[in-house]
Structures are given as C-alpha cells and as structure tokens.
Amino acid sequence: MNAGKTYDIALVPGDGIGPDVTKAAWAVAEAAAERDGFALAGTTYPWSCNYYLETGRMMPEDGIEKLRGHDAILLGAVGWPATVPDSVSLHGLLLPIRKAFDQYANIRPHRLLPGVEGPLKAESFDILCIRENTEGEYSGAGGRVHQGMLQEVAVETAIFTRTGVERILRFAFEAAKVRRGRVASVTKSNAQKHSMVFWDEITRLVAADYPDVEVTSYHIDAMAARMVMAPETLDVVVASNLFGDILTDLGAAIQGGLGFAASANVNPTRSAPSMFEPVHGSAPDIAGKGLANPLAAIWSAAMMLDHLGEAQASARILKAMEAATTRGFGIRPGAQTTDAITDAVLTAINEE
Ligand code: IPM
Ligand code: MN
Numbered sequence: 001m002n003a004g005k006t007y008d009i010a011l012v013p014g015d016g017i018g019p020d021v022t023k024a025a026w027a028v029a030e031a032a033a034e035r036d037g038f039a040l041a042g043t044t045y046p047w048s049c050n051y052y053l054e055t056g057r058m059m060p061e062d063g064i065e066k067l068r069g070h071d072a073i074l075l076g077a078v079g080w081p082a083t084v085p086d087s088v089s090l091h092g093l094l095l096p097i098r099k100a101f102d103q104y105a106n107i108r109p110h111r112l113l114p115g116v117e118g119p120l121k122a123e124s125f126d127i128l129c130i131r132e133n134t135e136g137e138y139s140g141a142g143g144r145v146h147q148g149m150l151q152e153v154a155v156e157t158a159i160f161t162r163t164g165v166e167r168i169l170r171f172a173f174e175a176a177k178v179r180r181g182r183v184a185s186v187t188k189s190n191a192q193k194h195s196m197v198f199w200d201e202i203t204r205l206v207a208a209d210y211p212d213v214e215v216t217s218y219h220i221d222a223m224a225a226r227m228v229m230a231p232e233t234l235d236v237v238v239a240s241n242l243f244g245d246i247l248t249d250l251g252a253a254i255q256g257g258l259g260f261a262a263s264a265n266v267n268p269t270r271s272a273p274s275m276f277e278p279v280h281g282s283a284p285d286i287a288g289k290g291l292a293n294p295l296a297a298i299w300s301a302a303m304m305l306d307h308l309g310e311a312q313a314s315a316r317i318l319k320a321m322e323a324a325t326t327r328g329f330g331i332r333p334g335a336q337t338t339d340a341i342t343d344a345v346l347t348a349i350n351e352e
Contacts, residue, residue, distance in 0.1 A: 003037035007308055010070040010273070011044045016282025017292035017338075018048070018076025024294030024342040025074060025301035028320070031349045032225065032305065032313040041248035049080035058084075058092030064100045072304050073097065073275040088222045091123070091140070094277075098133050101272035104164065105171045105246065106133035107303070108279060110231075110251035110261070113295070113325040117332050118256045118284065125231035128175055129251055131244025132168040133265055135159050136195075138241040139221040155190070160195045160240070162202065169206040171268060172238035176213045180233050183207075183215045186223050186239035186247065199240065224250060252279055259293030262300040264307060276304040290337045295321060298345060320348035 011026065013019035026042060033040050045066070047059040060066070060080075067073055078094045079086050097103070110127040112118050139159040146152045169185065176183045177305045185203040189196035200217055207215045218226065226233065227250050239247055252261035261279035277294030286292060298321060306314035325331050327346035336344075 006039040006041050007033075007067070007071045009040055009042050009304075010067050010073045011042045012047055012073060012093075013044065013076040015048045015050070015080045015089075016077055016284055016287035017280075018078070018282055020076075020290065020292050020338050021278060021287075021294045021297035022074060022076035023233075024338055025297035026095055027342060028298045028317055028345050028349065029074075029301040029305060029313075031346050032316045032320075033310070034314060035349060035352070036310060036313040038310060038313070042074075045220075047093055048078070049084040052089065052092065056091055057064075060067070063093075064177060067097065068101070068272060070273050072273050072308060074301060074304060075277040077280065078277070079282045080284065082284065095138070095140075097275055098265050100267070101265075101267050101275070102134060102167060103267045103272075103274055104132065104134045105266045105268055106131035106248075106262050107175075107264040107265075107266060108244075108248040108251060108261065109299075110248070110255045111333070112255055113260060113323040114322050115328060115331045116256040116260065117252050117331070118254050120228065120231065120254050122232050122254075123229070125234065125254070126180075126261060127227070127231060127234045127251060128179060128236050129248050130168065130172040130175060130236060130238045131166065131248060132164065132241050133244075134241075135164045136241035137162060138245075156239075158195055158242075160198055162198075165199055165202045166206060167268075169203055169238060173206055173210040173213050173215075173235050176236040177284045182211050182235035183213055184223065184234055184237045185215060185217045186220050186237060186243045187217050188202065188220050188243070189217075190219060195240075196342065220247075223247060227251065229256060248279060256331070257293075257333065258296065259330070260295055260299070262296050262303055264300065264303040266307060274304075274307055276307075278301040286334075290339065292338050293330050294342050295334065295345075296337050297326070316349060316352065317345075319352070320345045323348035
C-alpha cells in the first residue's frame, strides 16, 4: 500500500460499450483508491473507430509515445465492424500497444462469482489462463501473392522464439508457485512438429527449475474438452497466443459469459506500462443501451491496482463485486443497467 501516492492512468474507452464499462471501472477504482488512501489521475484518449473515421488512424502517430509515460492503461473495447474492418481497427490500436510495450503475459482468471450460474455442473473451479501475447500465431508475419487469381496464396507464419516461449512459461510457473502449484502447458506437438515440439522442450527445461510445481502437457483439443468436463482439475493454464485466445473465450463461457471475463496484458519487467481490459468486445448489439455488464471491466481495474502494488484495494474491489453478485446484481444478462450494477459494487465498497 502506498498511501498518498497518485497513479497516472491512461484511459482508452474505445468503441461501443467500451466507454460505458470503462466509466464504471474507473468509478469503482477511484472509490477503492479513496478507501485505501491513494489517488488515481486519469487522462482519456478518444482513440476508436470514430477517431479513425475522422483522422484516418486509430490513434495518432505518436500514440504509443503518449501512452508510454503513464503508469498503466485501462482499455474498454476496440472495434466497430460496420464502419471499420476489425483487421484495421485491432491492428491500429489494441495489438500495437500489446507489442510495443512488450506486454507478453495476458492473464485471464476464470472462476464463478457467487450467484452466477455457469453452464456447467462444476461450480468450484479457479483457473488462471496465461496467454502468450506478443508472438506465436498472431505475429503478423506473412503475406499474399497473386491476389485475386486462381493461384493466389496466403501465408500466415507462426513465430516462436526461445526468449518468447521461455519467458511466458516462467511467468506461468511463478504464478503457480503462489497458487495451487500446478501448471498445464497447452501444446499440439502431435501435429505441429516444429513449434509445439519446441514449446514442449522448453516446458520441460523450465519445469526443471520448479521442482515444487507439478506440470502436465495437454494437447489443445484435449484441453478444450477438459475445461468443460473437469475444470476443477486445472490451476494455471499456459498457452500460445492463438490457443490462449480460444481457451479464454471458453473460460469466459464456463464462468457465465464474457460479461465476467477480465484480463491483464502485463509487461512483467515493467519497462513499459501494462494494459487492463475486459475480454469482451464492443458489443454493437447492446451498445448505447446502458445494459453492458461492467463486471469484467471492474475486475480488470482490480487487476490493474494489484499490478500497481495496491493489493488491498484490488482485494477490496473483488470482495465488493462478490457482494454485489451475491445480492443478484450483474448475474443475468440485461437484468439490470450498467449503472445499477456499478452502484451495487460502489455501495459494497463503501459499506466495508
Ligand atoms: C482478445 C481479442 C483479441 C485477440 C482480438 C480482438 C484481436 O479476441 O483479446 O482475446 O485475439 O487478442
Ligand atoms: Mn479473444
């Protein structure tokens, strides 16, 4: 705890429901900060698809440099496919930030909040997915030749570096050490004989440094089944960029939906700011209706405070969220407004 300190946060609300949930998360983070005697100063950047329509860019040329000076970034959602193709908006804002700031660990917790009914029989699971966030299948390496012709070819090359694979695995083992001591490493080395055999080798290499952590390798397909059939057997799950992307939507589904799924894009070396965002997108179907569930964004803000060294305020937010869902707020899509759910969390924070 750092009483009296002010953290300088960049707010990038983005598109669709992004501004609504960012506002909610910010209000809750500020309330928690006040209770713990520190402050948050926010600078809002309007970068979004609307910004693109006005300027031709998702963020200004010096956008990355503007963000670099902040202690952390709180992001809402990026994308409005009706006006800007996703491949343009995401590659113009979200993905460059993850890469430029070397936010190589994408951390996504999956568990049921009290009162939330998931689709599974299992209720007591607590999974921490660690997704590699800067390389792998989403490296952006590749190209197209002979466009529009019969012989057209598209190549998308997955890039796995020793540094990249080793550091994400180490991160996962470190996380397991302070949890239940188990790592599930997600592979597909039965079919992908280069990258995933490499991933398995490095898993074994890193595991040797953590004799107290139990490690098991699972193929991605088997892991997808396990997350549905036996999620309680999992602790830390570590995966490449694509595999982790898919598994964390599955994780969101088993925790009751994307409205609950939080994430942190972390640069563990702290050489640049980390970014915190709900896993959900801009949800055009409910945008502007005030019905978005803010809990995923609020949970992400709690992860931000934890990353900044404010563990007590972070725990305070999680406890308040749990109090709100126990009272029936935010547990069923559309049952309450974004504001009502936010107020329920704020009430719980202030009554502790
Ligand atoms: C996520 C999102 C992004 C990703 C998309 C929008 C590029 O699905 O954060 O999981 O795949 O990283
Ligand atoms: Mn995704």
